[in-house]
Amino acid sequence: MSALRLPPGEPKWETLVDVLEHRGRCQADDTAFTFLENGNAEAARVTFGELAGRARRVGAELRRRGAAGERVLLVYPSGLDFIAAFFGCLYAGATAVPGPAGMSRSRSRLEAIVQDAGAALVLTTRALVNTVRRRLEAAPALPVVGTDDALCGPDGGWTPPRIDGGSLALLQYTSGSTGVAKGVMVTHGNILHNQVLIKERFEHTPRSVMVSWLPMFHDMGLIGMILQPMYVGFPCVLMSPESFLQEPRRWLSAVTRYRGTTSGAPNFAYDTCVDRIPAAERAGLDLSSWRVAYNGSEPIRPSTLERFVEAFAPCGFRRETFYPCYGLAEATLLVTGGRPCDPPVVRTVPEASAPERAGPPAGEGTRALVGCGTSGADQELLIVDPASRRVVAEGRVGEVWLAGPSVARGYWQRAEETQDTFGARLSTGGGPFLRTGDLGVLLGGELFVTGRIKEVMIVRGRNHYPQDIERTAEESHPALRPHGGAAFLLEGGGRERLAVAHEVQRPYGEDPPTREIARRVREAVSRDHGLQVAVLVLLKAGGIPRTSSGKIQRRLCQARYLGGTLGVIGEDRYGLPSVPAFSMQEENP
Secondary structure, eight states: OOOOOOOOOOOOOSSHHHHHHHHHHHSTTEEEEEEEETTTTTEEEEEEHHHHHHHHHHHHHHTTTOTTTTTTOOOOOSSHHHHHHHHHHHHHOEEEEEEOOOTTTTTHHHHHHHHHTOOOOEEGGGGGHHHHHHHHTSSTOOEEEHHHHHHSSSSOSSSOSSOOOSSSEEEEOOOSSSOOOEEEEEEEHHHHHHHHHHHHHHHHOOOEEEEEOOOSSSSSEEEEEIIHHHHHHHEEEEEOOOHHHHHHHHHHHHHHHHOSSEEEEEEHHHHHHHSOOOGGGGTOOOOOOOOOOEESSSSOOOOHHHHHHHHHHTTTTGGEEEEEEEGGGSSSSEEEEHHHTOOOEEEEEETTTOOOSOOOTOOOOOOEEEEOOOEEEOEEEEETTTTTOOBOOTTHHHHHHHETTTTTOTTTHHHHHHHHHHOOOTTTSSSOBBEEEEEEETTEEEEEEEEEGGGGEEEEEEEOOOHHHHHHHHTTTEEEEEEEEEEEEEEEEEEEEEEEEEEGGGGGTTTTOOHHHHHHHHHHHHHHHSEEEEEEEEEOTTOOOOOOOBBBBBBHHHHHHHTOSSSSSEESSSSSOOSSSOOOOOOOO
């Protein structure tokens, strides 16, 4: 791990236990977290002092159960119990393994995490113990413990664990948008460095106020929205993801009510607010306190920024409040960002540039991309040709490589994949670097992310990003849901054909106008990308498979279509037989 260089005056904490112990002593009576039931009423509050006490009690209980040095799975609904349990793991010297909380989710992902992590114990609420046991029926001997009792008792003579900055704090399981989820080994030192980076880039102070509905078990919700307020020492207001999805206005109402200064989400959330908060319901919203509205985790659309500003400028929202940024679990969280109060940078780049391409070839279009800022001074971010492993010139597309103190230790129990991803070296021998798997370009020092290497589709020798095609399809007909499409290739008869699966808006019901939608989609995709859509598949709302953080799983969508399990409600083929003679396309290197 690279050396951690702290700015002047920054506390020299070594672990997250040090951080909470400091807050518990120096800000014991200050509110740390407030949880809103259903996104409205305050259901619970906890001060820094109370949270430190709860963490000690959970930590003492875990030690009594022999969990020190082990992995502990956390399965909680959104709420303050998760936060106490997370810090309790750290106070015990254990490694926290946040798991998906939704009781309606498939058991397979949770069971896969248990097996991969080798968890020694599962923590949840007492009310959910039996439910969690049923979900983990493949591991019947694994203890499942409700932490409610531990939160009420004495700390049992807790003493600080023997850990340091190199000790594992958590296994952050990746979302699996392009493959099987893997446990990223994140140390206390990784997290503390990333907290310094977030604090500097977002310009947080003790007067900041965070508002979040993001999943707590996901890196953006945990590292960015829970640990950052703890690190800096300011309050955070939380609600569940379901509260936002059911009624998006609750998010903006919480920013209004608590005078939130920092809040953020993936791009789709801002479009959701525009689409589902009518003008009449915007009355009473005051977003003038909002200083950092970060946008990350998925492609950032310039049109989304403009639509949101137009819709909520009368509520005091400013364009310069938008804060596009870039990060990933393998780098703890944040990698690049700009300066608050600077408007987003939008530049035009080749529509689907291959590595080392300086500009669009004849006949290829361009697209507008939003800049994601620059990296920190103690990080090294390069754009590299993944084939030659040479750094490309500014303005050329390549893979984003990163080195620095936030880069995690590797993947749990996956030595070969860790070497491939975290041990990359340049043709000159320089390194090691983290290969992010993302394609990007530096323009004026600003990072513009263009897509994922594994998702680039090569058709007749040209590269195409699926999100470009999905956006074109989505805008071609009002029946198609925003952010509800997946483009992928099908192989058959010695050639590759483009398929687009897309969710339809609920008002169109069970019988959408498939032929008319297909005609409009084909015209738009042919006009904008020079491609023929061979197969259009229509699905009900929610039919596109997604990761726990909402990212579209295109390969899984492809597999379900080929396996006949996608839940198709409408299908249109262009000059193809009724039964597909397709096979799974080989993954691009």
